[in-house]
Amino acid sequence: MPAVPMQGKREIMDYSERGYGDGEIGWGEKPGVVVVDFQRGFTDPAFRMGGADMIDRAVDRTVEVIEAARRAGFPVAACAMGYQSVEAMPYWKIAPLREELFEGHPSVELDPRIAAAKPDLVITKTAPSIFFNTPVAQFLVKQRVDTAIVTGCITSGCVRASVIDAFSLGFRTIVPEDCVGDHEEEPHRANLRDVERRYADISTAAEVIAGFERLHNSAARA
Amino acid sequence: MPAVPMQGKREIMDYSERGYGDGEIGWGEKPGVVVVDFQRGFTDPAFRMGGADMIDRAVDRTVEVIEAARRAGFPVAACAMGYQSVEAMPYWKIAPLREELFEGHPSVELDPRIAAAKPDLVITKTAPSIFFNTPVAQFLVKQRVDTAIVTGCITSGCVRASVIDAFSLGFRTIVPEDCVGDHEEEPHRANLRDVERRYADISTAAEVIAGFERLHNSAARA
Amino acid sequence: MPAVPMQGKREIMDYSERGYGDGEIGWGEKPGVVVVDFQRGFTDPAFRMGGADMIDRAVDRTVEVIEAARRAGFPVAACAMGYQSVEAMPYWKIAPLREELFEGHPSVELDPRIAAAKPDLVITKTAPSIFFNTPVAQFLVKQRVDTAIVTGCITSGCVRASVIDAFSLGFRTIVPEDCVGDHEEEPHRANLRDVERRYADISTAAEVIAGFERLHNSAARA
Amino acid sequence: MPAVPMQGKREIMDYSERGYGDGEIGWGEKPGVVVVDFQRGFTDPAFRMGGADMIDRAVDRTVEVIEAARRAGFPVAACAMGYQSVEAMPYWKIAPLREELFEGHPSVELDPRIAAAKPDLVITKTAPSIFFNTPVAQFLVKQRVDTAIVTGCITSGCVRASVIDAFSLGFRTIVPEDCVGDHEEEPHRANLRDVERRYADISTAAEVIAGFERLHNSAARA
Numbered sequence: 001m002p003a004v005p006m007q008g009k010r011e012i013m014d015y016s017e018r019g020y021g022d023g024e025i026g027w028g029e030k031p032g033v034v035v036v037d038f039q040r041g042f043t044d045p046a047f048r049m050g051g052a053d054m055i056d057r058a059v060d061r062t063v064e065v066i067e068a069a070r071r072a073g074f075p076v077a078a079c080a081m082g083y084q085s086v087e088a089m090p091y092w093k094i095a096p097l098r099e100e101l102f103e104g105h106p107s108v109e110l111d112p113r114i115a116a117a118k119p120d121l122v123i124t125k126t127a128p129s130i131f132f133n134t135p136v137a138q139f140l141v142k143q144r145v146d147t148a149i150v151t152g153c154i155t156s157g158c159v160r161a162s163v164i165d166a167f168s169l170g171f172r173t174i175v176p177e178d179c180v181g182d183h184e185e186e187p188h189r190a191n192l193r194d195v196e197r198r199y200a201d202i203s204t205a206a207e208v209i210a211g212f213e214r215l216h217n218s219a220a221r222a
Numbered sequence: 223m224p225a226v227p228m229q230g231k232r233e234i235m236d237y238s239e240r241g242y243g244d245g246e247i248g249w250g251e252k253p254g255v256v257v258v259d260f261q262r263g264f265t266d267p268a269f270r271m272g273g274a275d276m277i278d279r280a281v282d283r284t285v286e287v288i289e290a291a292r293r294a295g296f297p298v299a300a301c302a303m304g305y306q307s308v309e310a311m312p313y314w315k316i317a318p319l320r321e322e323l324f325e326g327h328p329s330v331e332l333d334p335r336i337a338a339a340k341p342d343l344v345i346t347k348t349a350p351s352i353f354f355n356t357p358v359a360q361f362l363v364k365q366r367v368d369t370a371i372v373t374g375c376i377t378s379g380c381v382r383a384s385v386i387d388a389f390s391l392g393f394r395t396i397v398p399e400d401c402v403g404d405h406e407e408e409p410h411r412a413n414l415r416d417v418e419r420r421y422a423d424i425s426t427a428a429e430v431i432a433g434f435e436r437l438h439n440s441a442a443r444a
Numbered sequence: 445m446p447a448v449p450m451q452g453k454r455e456i457m458d459y460s461e462r463g464y465g466d467g468e469i470g471w472g473e474k475p476g477v478v479v480v481d482f483q484r485g486f487t488d489p490a491f492r493m494g495g496a497d498m499i500d501r502a503v504d505r506t507v508e509v510i511e512a513a514r515r516a517g518f519p520v521a522a523c524a525m526g527y528q529s530v531e532a533m534p535y536w537k538i539a540p541l542r543e544e545l546f547e548g549h550p551s552v553e554l555d556p557r558i559a560a561a562k563p564d565l566v567i568t569k570t571a572p573s574i575f576f577n578t579p580v581a582q583f584l585v586k587q588r589v590d591t592a593i594v595t596g597c598i599t600s601g602c603v604r605a606s607v608i609d610a611f612s613l614g615f616r617t618i619v620p621e622d623c624v625g626d627h628e629e630e631p632h633r634a635n636l637r638d639v640e641r642r643y644a645d646i647s648t649a650a651e652v653i654a655g656f657e658r659l660h661n662s663a664a665r666a
Numbered sequence: 667m668p669a670v671p672m673q674g675k676r677e678i679m680d681y682s683e684r685g686y687g688d689g690e691i692g693w694g695e696k697p698g699v700v701v702v703d704f705q706r707g708f709t710d711p712a713f714r715m716g717g718a719d720m721i722d723r724a725v726d727r728t729v730e731v732i733e734a735a736r737r738a739g740f741p742v743a744a745c746a747m748g749y750q751s752v753e754a755m756p757y758w759k760i761a762p763l764r765e766e767l768f769e770g771h772p773s774v775e776l777d778p779r780i781a782a783a784k785p786d787l788v789i790t791k792t793a794p795s796i797f798f799n800t801p802v803a804q805f806l807v808k809q810r811v812d813t814a815i816v817t818g819c820i821t822s823g824c825v826r827a828s829v830i831d832a833f834s835l836g837f838r839t840i841v842p843e844d845c846v847g848d849h850e851e852e853p854h855r856a857n858l859r860d861v862e863r864r865y866a867d868i869s870t871a872a873e874v875i876a877g878f879e880r881l882h883n884s885a886a887r888a
């Protein structure tokens with residue numbers, strides 16, 4: 001791909017002049033949390049794709065979000081990516097994913113911190129999005145979730161894909177930025193910018209936890 | 223979203239050290255072309271989201287790709303985004319999309335150059351991806367397409383979403399970079415980089431047209 | 445297919461002994477109505493697949509259900525099946541469907557009684573289910589519908605398929621039996637039996653309308 | 667549901683006069699086999715839903731079909747239905763399914779004959795169709811399968827749902843009737859009739875095996 005010159009500030013102005021990033025979606029009445037690919041292959045430095053400060057921090061923040069969701073009675077679904085064979089895999093261009101990410105391999109195990117937080121539903125997926133060809137939407141719809149809190153990794157990969165699908169399915173979508181992580185900061189930042197302009201509100205773990213408590217308390221009063 | 227320092231070169235090295243962008247997917251036996259959102263709302267400067275040199279060029283290159291596909295006997299599906307009401311729309315954060323992109327509005331008409339090239343299937347979609355809740359995958363599967371050529375706009379929006387879905391559905395995915403466009407070059411470039419690392423080969427209109435001719439001729443000889 | 449002897453009563457006992465048809469699903473908090481294929485090709489005797497007393501009656505009852513939903517503020521989505529070409533059609537074994545059901549043909553127009561009742565969303569679909577590759581689930585999820593009222597025709601074709609998908613998506617599913625119709629009574633009856641054992645409550649237009657009023661009034665009091 | 671009088675012969679004439687069941691779909695170039703819910707909960711008389719002569723015979727015939735597919739190089743995907751919790755389950759009206767069909771329970775294990783035949787892909791599903799929210803379509807599309815051979819149980823439940831989805835996805839669909847089974851013969855027969863009129867060719871294990879050999883040999887000669 002030939003290099004293209006950066007355009008700095010003008011880019012951001014232009015998008016907003018065209019009406020992108022207009023307003024805030026806001027919370028609905030019932031949130032649910034989805035936790036994308038916090039599996040050892042991405043969180044444990046023992047693996048080639050694993051280990052990054054930003055991801056490690058995001059796991060810790062996500063555990064706090066999961067615990068708050070549990071206290072407030074809101075559902076949590078987590079996933080790992082894993083395959084049964086190369087034939088049962090789409091055309092990935094990531095070598096260690098093609099070589100290691102098979103069911104039963106330790107890279108497919110949930111990060112122990114996430115496993116210890118006991119998500120309500122844990123599934124294995126075969127595509128970038130936690131919703132693509134998985135029962136996660138069915139699970140959330142049955143429980144009348146209207147607001148999807150998207151956490152996990154990699155921001156510029158499976159998180160981006162999951163945010164697009166959460167939006168496309170008709171949910172309000174919130175991404176606590178300290179609950180998602182990437183191998184590098186630039187794609188992390190660029191993808192949060194892309195989705196904030198179009199599909200999702202960008203928030204923080206603390207704001208999400210406060211939102212859970214507010215909804216829980218107002219439901220208790222009703 | 224707080225600013226995060228850019229990291230320049232190291233980012234690219236790191237991704238490749240982790241095994242991303244490994245190899246090339248290559249062509250299968252039967253390609254099909256999908257044309258994402260080349261509709262007046264995005265291609266015509268009369269509209270707030272419309273008009274950008276990169277997009278204008280991408281329309282012209284895509285017309286050449288469509289015509290080559292037709293000569294070679296490969297199917298072409300195009301779409302426009304359009305809604306019947308605000309209620310029938312996901313939670314878009316783009317003001318003119320919420321205000322104008324309704325069925326019957328001129329912003330939902332295909333760009334006249336694309337319409338004149340007569341795609342085999344033209345659909346209206348309601349989510350970013352040309353595949354999400356549309357019959358386009360059914361159309362391609364029935365014709366045994368194994369390679370999806372993704373063209374259209376916006377690179378950092380509906381094209382990105384369509385590439386993820388083409389990959390997730392099990393197709394080989396090729397993006398001719400001069401057939402996709404964005405309001406700005408930085409998100410265009412960043413999104414092509416993200417998908418090239420994971421899901422798709424980045425190519426050009428000329429290479430895609432040559433690929434069509436090669437496959438057509440080898441089929442004719444068989 | 446070789447003939448197989450009927451088994452009369454024992455069949456029904458056996459299914460219930462195995463625990464099928466256990467209990468009632470019941471209503472949730474927010475219903476939505478889906479209207480499957482009440483299009484002239486199936487409702488108007490001028491067409492080869494069109495015209496049957498049971499279907500005619502079902503259209504009239506469905507209009508009453510739509511009007512009650514509107515009064516109560518519950519959403520209604522309707523569809524017709526229609527294609528752009530034979531290539532864009534799955535492998536149908538129904539001759540007039542392959543020969544006539546093209547976009548723009550009068551057989552694809554909604555029955556005038558349904559059109560006059562003004563459903564909130566009207567879409568064209570390409571598969572038996574009103575949900576398969578259509579935006580109907582997105583529309584219902586966005587409005588937090590938890591109970592799908594399935595009406596339309598043909599009971600043993602597109603209605604059956606739509607009921608399976610409503611169930612699979614996580615909705616409570618109710619079929620008012622006088623709002624669905626078939627060319628013949630035996631497949632009508634057999635398919636209602638199959639779905640009542642597994643996926644859906646069988647009800648009537650009158651009960652559904654009463655349900656709408658009850659929910660509407662309790663919401664007004666809250 | 668009130669009883670409705672049977673109409674005997676006229677029903678069948680009427681459907682055919684309207685153009686249903688017209689012609690044969692026929693084979694494409696590459697078949698794949700899907701095996702629906704041959705799990706101990708449905709095949710082993712130790713379980714409340716398990717055990718029926720028709721199903722037992724269908725398992726044996728399906729093993730022959732799987733072995734023939736393997737010899738010819740065609741892919742095979744199998745599934746069992748299983749859940750993590752009642753919350754993660756759609757609104758089933760089948761008592762033992764709600765009480766027993768949980769991951770880890772012996773009713774969710776594949777029938778040992780099917781397991782011994784080693785399908786290429788084995789997945790757990792949460793909806794009636796083997797395709798609904800599962801990676802089976804991705805697996806078949808990646809391998810350019812154009813013809814889905816549908817086997818399994820229950821004919822009037824998950825087999826019917828899987829046939830509808832195979833058709834809707836754009837595949838040619840073939841059901842070898844001796845490879846599918848039901849608790850009872852009447853719903854078995856009625857559902858095969860419904861799908862033969864619309865979506866699928868009804869065949870036998872022997873014909874399917876012969877089809878595999880013919881395609882395999884013609885590919886070897888090419």
